[in-house]
Amino acid sequence: MKKQALKVLSLASFLIALAVVSAYAQIQTGHPLKMKIPFAFTVSDKTLPAGVYNVSATSSPLFLFVKSEDGRGAAIFGTFRTQAQQTPRQTKLVFRRYGDRYFLAQVWVGGNAEGRELPRSRTELEAANGNTKHLAHSAAEPEIVYVTAE
Numbered sequence: 001m002k003k004q005a006l007k008v009l010s011l012a013s014f015l016i017a018l019a020v021v022s023a024y025a026q027i028q029t030g031h032p033l034k035m036k037i038p039f040a041f042t043v044s045d046k047t048l049p050a051g052v053y054n055v056s057a058t059s060s061p062l063f064l065f066v067k068s069e070d071g072r073g074a075a076i077f078g079t080f081r082t083q084a085q086q087t088p089r090q091t092k093l094v095f096r097r098y099g100d101r102y103f104l105a106q107v108w109v110g111g112n113a114e115g116r117e118l119p120r121s122r123t124e125l126e127a128a129n130g131n132t133k134h135l136a137h138s139a140a141e142p143e144i145v146y147v148t149a150e
Contacts, residue, residue: 032054032056032067033054033055033056033091033107033149034052034053034054034149034150035052035053035054035055035093035148035150036051036052036147036150037050037051037052037053037147038050038147040102041095041102041103041104042102042103042104042121042124043066043075043077043104043118044077044078044118044121045121045122045123046075048066048068048072048074048075049068049072049073051068051069051070051072051073052070053067053068053069053073054066054067054069055093055107058076062078062079062080063079064077064079064107065077066104077104077118078118078119079107079116079117079118080116080117080119081114081115081116082106082114082115082117083114084108084113084114084115086113087111087112087113088108088109088110088112088113088115089110089111090108090110090148090149091108091109091148091149092108092110092146092147092148092149093107093108093146093147094107094108094144094145094146095145095147096124096142096143096144097143097144098124098127098128098130098143099127099130101127102145103118103120103121103123103124103142104118105117105118105144106118128142
């Protein structure tokens, strides 16, 4: 009985590990992550319209590429590695929202504790400062918005 339970546990662990490696490999090997983004958003200093986007790796591990399926928007952007405190279960994009403006902040592949983070752009810093004009303190906290993969 113990041997059979150990075999089942080993097989389950192997399948979970395989799924995690497969999901992370999607973005690393050029298999894009498909995301439906219901609002216009800014990547670096470029604003893209709402729509269905594919996020994929470039030849450099430091850069990612986002392109709309309808061809109306695309951007290449630099990232740096970031580590999650808790491994995300779903593949998702993380946006920072200031008023009605959304800025892509992070890219996460479900099951992987390592993600990609975008530095704050000049445009985002201006949006953040614009939201603080009526506040007593100088750093407005953005709302965090998540969009999960289809």
